[in-house]
Amino acid sequence: MSTGLKKHLRRLTLLLTAPLLVGWLLGHPALVLALALAVYAGWMLHQLNRLHRWLERSNQEAEPPEAPGLWGEVLDDIYRLQKRHLRARDRLQSMINRIRESTNALRDGVVMTDAAGAMEWWNRAAENLCGFNSTQDQGEYIHNLIRTPEFRSYFEAKAYAEPLEIESPARPRTRLQIEINLFGEDDRLITIKDVTRLYQLEKMRRDFVSNVSHEMRTPLTVLSGYLETLAEQTDRMPSGWQRPMDAMRHQANRMEALITDLLLLSRLETSDRNTGDAECRPADLLRQIQQDAMALSGDQEHEIELRIxxxxxxxxxxxxxxxxxxxxxxxxxxxxxxGGHIRIDYSAGSEGISVSVTDDGPGIDPEHIPRLTERFYRADPSRSKETGGTGLGLAIVKHILYNHDGYLSIDSTPNSGSTFRCHLPANRIIPENGQ
Known part of the structure; x- marks a missing residue:
């Protein structure tokens, strides 16, 4: 018990004892006690009113009013708590100001919105990249300012594993990359980057590859044609020419396959991801591919099993x-x-569409797996030359699956075979017979 409270209890005891004694001497103890309690209650209300007026003041750093006893201690304690709160508030405000200054120094735009997309805060870079107005757009829905259907779908889908690229709504010929992170109660932290230069460089690379491939195709066709013509005249050629002729035909075929893959990859990269209107039956495709794979196997007599x-x-x-x-x-x-075994499994259900190819070949070292879908990357370059690979096949697979909202997964262990699995979303299945 504090000293002030003890003093207050002693005073209250005296306050009750003295009126009782005086009232007993006057012959009216109850009346005198009631008057004393009324005076005491009035004094308490007066002190409470002084506290209320002090707390109402706009200047919260003002000294508290003087008061005796317990009221003085209460006022002093409140004043100390108030000072501590003000110091903590100043520290927090200083930290918030520092964070705002640092984010305003970023070249990337940063935007905070609530779950519905109402804009709560953004930095200067976001204003420059997207044309936001700090005096008018507070509380505005962000999809009313970035009027791109792709952005609204991306914002509402909550599938933020991959960033979104769109044109800037405020700066012509500016390409923006948008990434969204969830925090709090489905609030959004949006990062906006200017990727115009990277986009232009990538476009230049695609155009260069496409143009060079087209330009190479014509002379290569001429060379291949003459080589085929010469191959029909081998009986008239010196015996020493047969080997270089075969080597030239082989390399010409490799170059033609490489150009074909480059053109296909370029077409996939530049085309829109518009595959929703087309329809196909994967089971029929896989049966045809199985027959082609058996023909490719030829004398090696692989066992190719298909499960539909x-x-x-x-x-x-x-x-x-x-x-x-x-x-x-x-x-x-x-x-x-x-003589090895290859199994092809196809399934489609609520978990999605899956095409997996499992073999019992030499397998792949784990260090190579993350890079297998890169252009021209080969886990074993010497074997790729033997098989005539171009190094573009898995890059083509990755882009095709991306165009279909899917992805490729690879599981492999050295000397224990490999499994390549194509995943597509379940919403691409067309219900039949009431399914």
Whole structure:
């Protein structure tokens, strides 16, 4: 018990005892006691009113009013708590100001919105990149300012594993990359980057590859044609010319396959991801590819097993999917030793669409797996030369699956075979027969 409270209790005891004694001497103890309590209650209300007026003042740093006893201690304690609160508030405000200054110094835009998209705060870079107005757009919905259907779909989907690229709503010929992170109660932290230069460089690279491939195709066709003509005249050629002729035909075929893959990859990279209107039946595609794979195997006599778990149609480009599936199946044939077993599994259900190719070949070292879908990357360059690979097959597969909202996963262990699996979302399945 504090000293002030003890003093207050002693005073209250005296206050009650003295009126009782005086009232007893006057013959009216109850009346005198009631008057004393009324005076005491009035004094307490007066002190409470002084406290209330002090707390109402706009200047919270003002000294508290003087008061005796327990009221003085209460006022002093409140004043100390108030000072501590003000110091903590100043520290927090200083930290917030520092964070705002640092984010305003960023070249990337930063925007905070609530779950519905109402804008709560953004930095100067966001104003420059997207044209936001600090005096008018507070509380405005961000999809009313970035009027791009792709952005609204991206914002509402809550699938933020991959960033979104759009044109700037305020700066012509500016390409923006947008990333969203969830925090709090589905609030959004949006990062906006200017990737115009990278976009232009990537476009220049694609155009260069496409143009060079087209330009190379014509002279290569001429060379291949003359080589084929010369091959028909081998009986008239000196015996020493046969080997260089075969080598030239082989290299010309490799160059033609490389140009074909480069053009296909360039077309996939530059085309829109519009495959929702096309339809195909993967089971039929896989049966045809199985026959082609058996023909490719030839004398090696691989055992190629096909398991079909669903026969429904899906939304997708048949030619693109044929290219993707055949790439991983033909790779399994090329890299699996003769007589090996290759199993193709197809399934479609609520968890999605899956095409997996499993072989019992030499497998792949784990360090190579993350880079297998890069252009021209080869886990074993010497074997790729033997099989005639271009190093673009899995890059093509990755882009085709991306165009279909899917992805490629690879599981492999050295000397224990590999599994390449194509994943597509379940919403691409077309229901049939009431399913």
């Amino acid at each position: 778990g669903d026969n429904r149609r899906i939304r997708g480009d048949a030619e693109q999917l044929r290219s993707a599936f055949s790439n991983i199946i033909f790779n399994a044939v090329k890299y699996t030793p003769g």
